[in-house]
Amino acid sequence: MLQFIFTKTERYPGLEVEHNQFQRNVQTLIVNFKYRGFWRTILGVLAIICAKVGLPVLEEYRFFKQNRRESGLDTDGIVELDELDIPDGMRSSASRYEAASDFEFRHVLEKLHIDYPAYNFIDYGSGKGAIHAAAARYPFKSVSGVELSGEMHQIALRNIETVKQQDRVRAASLTSVHGDATSYALPPCPHVIYVFNAFGADVLQAVLDGISADLADVREPIYFLYNNPMHHKLLDMNPDYTKLWNAFGGKWMVFAKMK
Incomplete structure (x- = not known):
């Protein structure tokens, strides 16, 4: 477990810098709570889990869809x-x-x-x-x-x-x-x-x-x-x-x- 926590990796070699993905995910979650609020963050996490296991629910709460709906900006993708x-x-x-x-x-x-x-x-x-x-x-x-x-x-x-x-x-x-x-x-x-x-x-x-x-x-x-x-x-x-x-x-x- 400790080796995983302190290991630097990249999900997309050549496109992404090596970094500690566990630390990044934890800090990203904290930042989402900070700016997005508790319930929208929880719904976004549940939407990610549902997408990974193939359940066609909560799709509208995916973080990128929340962003586009709430900001009105064309920036995703x-x-x-x-x-x-x-x-x-x-x-x-x-x-x-x-x-x-x-x-x-x-x-x-x-x-x-x-x-x-x-x-x-x-x-x-x-x-x-x-x-x-x-x-x-x-x-x-x-x-x-x-x-x-x-x-x-x-x-x-x-x-x-x-x-x-x-x-x-x-x-x-x-x-x-x-x-x-x-x-x-x-x-x-x-x-x-x-x-x-x-x-x-x-x-x-x-x-x-x-x-x-x-x-x-x-x-x-x-x-x-x-x-x-x-x-x-x-x-x-x-x-x-x-x-x-x-x-x-x-x-x-x-x-x-x-x-």
Whole structure:
């Protein structure tokens, strides 16, 4: 039992970082109780169990269906790399779209205990906009996403309009940009940066180089929230970054860049 608890594995080799899945599942359950509430979480767990044993009941309480029904956003699912409309020359450094958990994100973000109005938030490889829609719940100076796929970007724009109509935006501005993460310029102010394994090591290194250049004069900490950190060694070996903690069994890593 102890060997299982402390063993790092990945369910999807090549697509998911090795992490302690037992620890992740426990923390995910706790976070669901925190944001979803007791009964909706219990129903969601029962729905998963029913699906695994082949019982056609409680299907509407599956977590992803709860999310879509309650948020009104089109953010769930997986879009494989060959289905994404991105330039052929960039495919070798791109990753598939996979929905991220806004509850995991909110838990990690809130642990920073930052002054939100002093910070910009940027999501590199923002897909359908689930995470920067979640970030807009907080009073950031601005919330932006950068997405290479035109189709994903258009979905993100629709989702942004939805959260605005629902009056759930506390950030001073909320935008999605269709473009290349390596050429996106950041204004020289404090940032919280989020990446969900959106690209390969070569593009991540170019993004890190751009961050260093654009934010060279910023004296406040720059936070880097890395979800599914397949290429975390680039930050581990970078003397400008300090790892603050792991979350969800190592499925998330949080770094800070100090002046």
